[in-house]
Amino acid sequence: MNVTAEIREKIKQNDKIIIHRHVRPDLDAIGSQVGLATWIRDNFPEKQVYCVGEDDQSLSYLATMDQIEDDTYNDALVIVCDTANHPRIDDDRYHLGKEIIKIDHHPIVDQYGHTNWVDTEASSTSEMIYQLITENHDQEYKLTTKVAQLIYAGIIGDTGRFLFPSTTPRTFEVASELVKYPFDRSEIYQNLYELEPHIAKLQGRLLDQLAIDETGVVGIKLTKELLDKYQVTVDQSSSLIQVYGNIKGINCWAMFVEEDDQIRVRIRSKGKKINHVAEQFNGGGHPLASGATVYSWEEADQLLATLKQVCSK
Template identity: 50%
Template sequence: MLKEIINDILEAKTIVIHRHERPDPDAIGSQLGLKTLILSMDPKKEIYAVGDEEPSLGFLGTMDQIEDEIYSDALVIILDTANQERISDKRYRLGKKVLKIDHHPEEDNYGDSNWVDTSMSSTSEMIVALIEASSIIEKGLNSEVALLLYAGIVGDTGRFLYNNTTKNTLSRAGKLVEKGFDQNHFYSQFHHKEIKIARLEGFVLQHFTFHEREGVGEMRLNKKDLEEFGVTSSESSQLVNIFSSVEGLKSWVFFVEDEEKIRVRLRSKGPIINQLAKKFNGGGHPLASGATVYSWQEADQLLFELKELSKQ
């Protein structure tokens, strides 16, 4: 499968790269990293990265605005997205061929070719593995590509603190660091925090609920809260782990009201939560998942089931 993907990339004249909506550092890092890698390898190719913008990650780069016609003879690569519903920009269907590259557990076997590897810490690490597998593609690896892929790995490993950090992850991160990008500048940008986020952080720490008997943490942000702090639902995702170090915490959930639905961010230190997320219109990793509910009553039910999981 990896050889097939490499051949498709080398042969394609036009490539459009997608990833999931409301992107995190791995989605943006792998997407822009792959785009920059291919262009560095072969500047004659037409490579585009599309999808919704995420202002907090603007320091990594911006998206391309393209016409539908570009898809007519294009190879479409979709990164870091387990199911079709979460793909940002639905025009991916217009492409000549669709490739899926992802490290999430298989939920939706879409695309003409699939490369899914849950042993990888991130999709960005998978792109490094792709580089390792092709001496031709490896020629495109420079400091700009390295920074983007490093950002993705750092994001999905929690700065190498999560247990998805393997020996191979550290080895591949080391190869990127060898390219000589400015780590100090990267981390200053990566940890940059607007005053509104800092204030919301204090609010969350004061108001989250800790259900001690089950070891479950819970935070609910409604539209009024977001308006008061001038923060979007997407921006609030930066705080999902803010109380993760509380003693006795086994799992936690962030509910964030967004238009006509409620975004759910689930995290765990042991209980497997991705099946619970799938039950509530979502999915993800065993210890880090997302879901969507459509009422606070439904949120109550999800919380109840999370408590049951944590008790077990």
Template identity: 50%
Template sequence: MKEEILNKINQYERIIIHRHVRPDPDALGSQGGLAAIIKASFPEKEVYAVGEEDDSLIFLNKMDTVEDEMYRGSLVIICDTANSPRVSDTRYTLGETVIKIDHHPNEDPYGDLVWVDTAASSTSEMIMDFYLFGADKGLELNSNSARLLYAGIIGDTGRFLYSNTTEKTHRYAAMLIETGFAPSEIHENLYKISEKLVRLNGYVLQHFSIVDECVGYIHLTEETLQKYDASASEASLLVNSFSHVEGLLAWVFFVDEPDQIRVRLRSKGPVVNKIAAKFNGGGHPRASGATVYTNEETQSVLSELRKACIEYKTK
């Protein structure tokens, strides 16, 4: 599959790279890292990265402006996006050929070429795999692409703390650092936190609830977000605030947005991506996102999560 993808990249003069909505470091890292590798390797090609931007992550990579007609005859690559409805910028369908590169379970195999590796810690790790495959075939890795891939890897491994971290993950991180960027800059920017979020985190720690002695949850309303002057994206960063509470198996953050409710599901064992799939979402077995529109639906999500945890405890 890596050879087929490289052949497609060689074939096209214009390449437009997408990723999922509400980008996280791996989405931006894999998208931007791949774009930077292609630009360095094929300076004559037009390479663009598109999608909405997140103010807290704009230090990683800024998006390009692409007109509709530029998709005609172009290669489109979509990184780190399990389900087609979650692709940021639906114009990806205007491309001539679409490639999916992802490490989530392949429940929606959209695209003309699909490369999915659920054993990878991150899609950024997969892009490093792709670079190493093509290193003797013209692919080049510079410090800019390396810093982006490193950001994606530490983002999806929780700074190498999550169980998806492997020996290969550490080996790739070391290889990326050898290109000369400063890892401290990535860590400082990814994990800095504003005073308002510290105070909102205090609110979360005081007001989260636990049911069935194993499921944690909190609903951050629009009123609460306004009180702390925090956006839904900023509030979602606090999803692991109470994750270390003894006995907790899974937890969910509900965060109000103007026209919907953002859902963040996390787990220490119970499978949550199947729950997310029922509510306009998806993701990993232990870390997923979804979208609901009413308080009644939040209760349905919580009910599904409680059921999953109870079943997990009785296995």
């Protein structure tokens, strides 16, 4: 039995399923997590299926999370989507379930599941979920418009609208099947790239103060004071990360966002692999797109210096 058949069999055997994904969710995290949950609910309405983790306001148009008690994990199958290492799993109660399945497309950091399906050749975990729910079934299962929307959103998020090197012929094949469903693709694009006026004003300030050195590495520091001045939330700041990829001379950039007890870091690169740097600073992710956490501005400067070393080689 191959791994997808094994996972489908475990889904059929379990009456209670709780699905997790990584902290600070992106489109692929939500698309794979909620896409899988919605497909299970559609085809097995007698099962209890929950999606857990912190809600992200910017992704609320796609889904919101379920609130469950600890004892809900009793005798539950836990599935973790799009998360390479266990410290990045959102909601650490995942270990309370009776069995864990890991579904992911990131480079392997740790094998925390009883069953591990990792495909680093897949463009996204959402693409893997499409494979899971469509290939070689012993009976017909329906794939609804909502599931198609979620999986498609996850794919375009992790492929940068099919522009990133992770996009493969298989990715286009899957997308061509998904767009046959009547969901609103423009809604996804608008929510991904459209800026509120107050966020655009902050973006203007950051661009006006932009400085690029010989390494092509840029650090963007969003202090609490700056966020408060422009009335931009931590979650909303994520929409600013993409603009630096369009600027000539920038090879790698890190956005530091100050929270109450930590500094959230979003790291992007045009060519140099940077996920190993993120792993040194309490994070991880893709070779060209990762996240990390630091706990002081001094540590933020250390991370930036490490990126400059990588990009100057």
